[in-house]
Every structure is written in structure tokens, then in C-alpha cells.
Amino acid sequence: MKAAKFYKAKDFRMEEVSAPAVKPGHAVVNVEWIGICGSDIHEYVAGPLNAVPGTIMGHEFSGVVAEVGEGVTNVKVGDRVACINLDVCGECKYCKAGQRNLCAKMGIDGYGLLGFTADGAFAEQVLLEAENCIKIPETLSLEHAAMVEPGAVTLHAVNKSRLTEGKTAAVFGAGPIGLLLVIMAKAKKASQIIVIDVAEDRLEMAKKLGATTVINPMKENAVESIKELTDGGVDVAFEAAGVQPTFSAATKCLAKNGELMIVALYEKEVSLFPLDLTMGEAIISNSFCYSEEFPEVIDIYASNIVDLDLLITKKIMLDDLVEEGFETNLNDKTHIKILVTPKQSNL
CATH class of the missing domain: 3.90.180.10 (Medium-chain alcohol dehydrogenases, catalytic domain)
Structure with missing residues (x-):
């Protein structure tokens, strides 16, 4: 063959x-x-x-x-x-x-x-x-x-996170994984899904898939905009870009008791200022691959969400x-x- x-x-x-x-x-x-x-x-x-x-x-x-x-x-x-x-x-x-x-x-x-x-x-x-x-x-x-396999990767991250119905989500990076995170956050009935990316065509796609707001950080301050939209900070920020600027922004835009969920695979080390998290008792979590999510992804896809x-x-x-x-x-x-x-x- x-x-x-x-x-x-x-x-x-x-x-x-x-x-x-x-x-x-x-x-x-x-x-x-x-x-x-x-x-x-x-x-x-x-x-x-x-x-x-x-x-x-x-x-x-x-x-x-x-x-x-x-x-x-x-x-x-x-x-x-x-x-x-x-x-x-x-x-x-x-x-x-x-x-x-x-x-x-x-x-x-x-x-x-x-x-x-x-x-x-x-x-x-x-x-x-x-x-x-x-x-x-x-x-x-x-x-x-x-596309069930990459969907399972993103659903695993969402299921591991603190995102539940009615909570707010930010997705940093609108590549394939970031866009699938939008779909999964929508399936979990997040009240707001804010997507941050520098590519306008990806932001337009995010809106079609369920994003409630999109932000181009080249045109506006993403952290300030997210805090304004969410009354002080987002409940869960999904980091799907894997670079220092998005990592830093994601740590700074969290609500008290908020969570940064890392989904990206980083190629380089990034720096962290812990005080960005400490005063609000925010946490950093990580997600790798998937475990038992295939059936749930199939159900979500089949529902034509x-x-x-x-x-x-x-x-x-x-x-x-x-x-x-x-x-x-x-x-x-x-x-x-x-x-x-x-x-x-x-x-």
C-alpha cells in the first residue's frame, strides 16, 4: 500500500x-x-x-x-x-x-x-x-x-477547567485548537466566549463558531477590554497560542479565583510574575492530549451545534x-x- x-x-x-x-x-x-x-x-x-x-x-x-x-x-x-x-x-x-x-x-x-x-x-x-x-x-x-481527535484535545481542556454553564471564557489564539475550544465552550454554555488573535480572518471565523466577542490585540488592549467585558476578569482563560505575549495577557485578565488553562505546547520558556495570580487566588492548570472524551465529542459534533x-x-x-x-x-x-x-x- x-x-x-x-x-x-x-x-x-x-x-x-x-x-x-x-x-x-x-x-x-x-x-x-x-x-x-x-x-x-x-x-x-x-x-x-x-x-x-x-x-x-x-x-x-x-x-x-x-x-x-x-x-x-x-x-x-x-x-x-x-x-x-x-x-x-x-x-x-x-x-x-x-x-x-x-x-x-x-x-x-x-x-x-x-x-x-x-x-x-x-x-x-x-x-x-x-x-x-x-x-x-x-x-x-x-x-x-x-476532527474528533483534536476536538477531544480541546474538550479535555474544557472538562478539566473550572468552566461551567454561565461562566466566562477567553481563548488566546484562534488557530485550529483555539477555534475548537470555542465550540467546546459553547457546548458547555459559557455566558461569554472572548477570542483574542491578531488575524482578522481567524477572528471572523471565531464569531461564526460561537465567540461572543473578538479582540485584536494590535488594535486594542486585550487585558483591559476583557476586564471591562467581564466585570473585572474572566473565569477561565485558555492559552492556545504558546508565546510569551499571550501567556502574560492570560495571567493578567483573570477574575478572582480565575484559572489559566494551558493547552498550547510551548517551544520556548516563558516568564511569570506570580503576583499577577496571588492577590486573586488564581491558578494555572495544564491539559495534555485527551483521555475518555471521544464519545462526548462525537455527540457534540452530531448535535450540529x-x-x-x-x-x-x-x-x-x-x-x-x-x-x-x-x-x-x-x-x-x-x-x-x-x-x-x-x-x-x-x-
Whole structure:
């Protein structure tokens, strides 16, 4: 079968590889759609970072079950599925507590993330544990199902946070993760969802997805505006940009007992002035990946709370992954989510 293998920065190779063989407890899935994630682009630009050279990348994906191994009962051939990319031990204290994202063996003994430490979905087929195949309803398209994984990342952050119905939220950064945070905050019935970004087209998209207010910090003081809008500060600020200016602004715009929830993966250290938090007893929390959120994300998507097609700005063939995918993402910042398919019939 055809697959895109990662070797180093700017070195993805389309190769013919053997189709995966099914084994007990696993399923082979015919890949339908794969989303290009920011972490994939980081590997393309500066890798290897987390991806093992020679690995088939791709971790945001949907497909149709092609074959199941011995002992599999949760899915059958022909089932349409969204796919979890966490390959964990299932036996450590974190896995047993439902915190699969914190598996003690992550990165050890072959455990880790499909698309980084094991072969992922930039291919025609992928092998994964059957329990990581989550059936989707007929009302949910396979394109939208490919966005369940990043949706789970954002829902995990929202569920971990102090954001509940009627509380206020600020989202710093309106990239794909920031925009999905808007959707999840809307699903949780936040009273205000304030989005901060320097790109006007992203701010317009945020409004379409449910933001109540958008702020361009190049045009106004974001902290002052947020405090004015929320009577002194926001209940939860989600930091999805990963740079010093947004980190600092997020710490300064919190209400008393407010929370800064870090969702971004930072490339550089940032500084903190603790007094910005101490006097109001505000806290900083962190969110990594997801644990058990797939079913809830599927329900949110299937409810048609927003038009998910707004997030899909381009669809391409697997053969065009580098030029039409990675390079387009780097050179044209208007794109939000580019979906990739190995099947010509999907386009």
C-alpha cells in the first residue's frame, strides 16, 4: 500500500509498504480522512522532535473497519469509526484511573502515539487496538469524524477547567485548537466566549463558531477590554497560542479565583510574575492530549451545534501531502484544517 513516511525535517517520502496484518485484539482500518495537525507541521519544519524517523505519521483520522482480529467485539467489518491514537499499556495506575494520556509507559516499550512512535494514518490502511476504534453515527460524516481527535484535545481542556454553564471564557489564539475550544465552550454554555488573535480572518471565523466577542490585540488592549467585558476578569482563560505575549495577557485578565488553562505546547520558556495570580487566588492548570472524551465529542459534533465544514478549508490527496498540505499550511495562514485522503473517490 501507499504511505507517507517521515525521516527528518522537509523529508517525507511516499513509499510502497506492506499492508498491516491484523492481530488479536486489533483492527485494520481503511483510512478515509486524515487531518494535518500543527504537531505534524512542527515535525515537517524542525523534526525529528517527537516522531521516530521512518514512521508513517498522521494521527487525526477516520475510516472504515476492514478486518478485525481474534477477540474483538466492539467493532465489526464495515463500521465507520473515529480513531484514538493513544497506544497505552492499560495497566498502570493512570490508565486504570481513566487517564490514558498520562500512561506511565508513554514513550517506553513501544507505547506512545500513533503517527509519532508507531505507524499512523498517512496511508491507505492503519492497524490499531480495536478499543481505539470508536463507532460514529450515520449523521456524522467521515470528514467531521477526522476532527474528533483534536476536538477531544480541546474538550479535555474544557472538562478539566473550572468552566461551567454561565461562566466566562477567553481563548488566546484562534488557530485550529483555539477555534475548537470555542465550540467546546459553547457546548458547555459559557455566558461569554472572548477570542483574542491578531488575524482578522481567524477572528471572523471565531464569531461564526460561537465567540461572543473578538479582540485584536494590535488594535486594542486585550487585558483591559476583557476586564471591562467581564466585570473585572474572566473565569477561565485558555492559552492556545504558546508565546510569551499571550501567556502574560492570560495571567493578567483573570477574575478572582480565575484559572489559566494551558493547552498550547510551548517551544520556548516563558516568564511569570506570580503576583499577577496571588492577590486573586488564581491558578494555572495544564491539559495534555485527551483521555475518555471521544464519545462526548462525537455527540457534540452530531448535535450540529456549529457548521464544522467552516473549519475544513482544503481537501487533498495523500500524494500531494507535502506541497498541497504542509507547504500550503506554512505559506497560507488562511487555512484552518486541511484534510487528506488516500482515496480519489473521496474528492
